[in-house]
């Protein structure tokens with residue numbers, strides 16, 4: 097993994113725990129504009145975060161997904177997202 101990709105992955109992870117500085121956001125989004133792998137990684141992290149939030153909001157193991165949500169989840173996990 098390239099150094100820039102490792103830094104971008106770290107920023108993607110950090111962005112879950114805290115608000116990134118302006119400089120960090122600029123570097124991060126510039127890198128995402130150039131790197132498909134990191135865009136996919138960032139997308140997957142956002143999906144995991146959203147899934148975790150949904151699980152927190154509902155009873156564990158009792159989440160009802162629509163067919164579209166299920167398809168998007170499978171596509172994102174398999175790296176076939178189209179966003």
Ligand SMILES: [Zn+2]
Nearest residue numbers: 100101131134
């Ligand atoms: Zn990258």
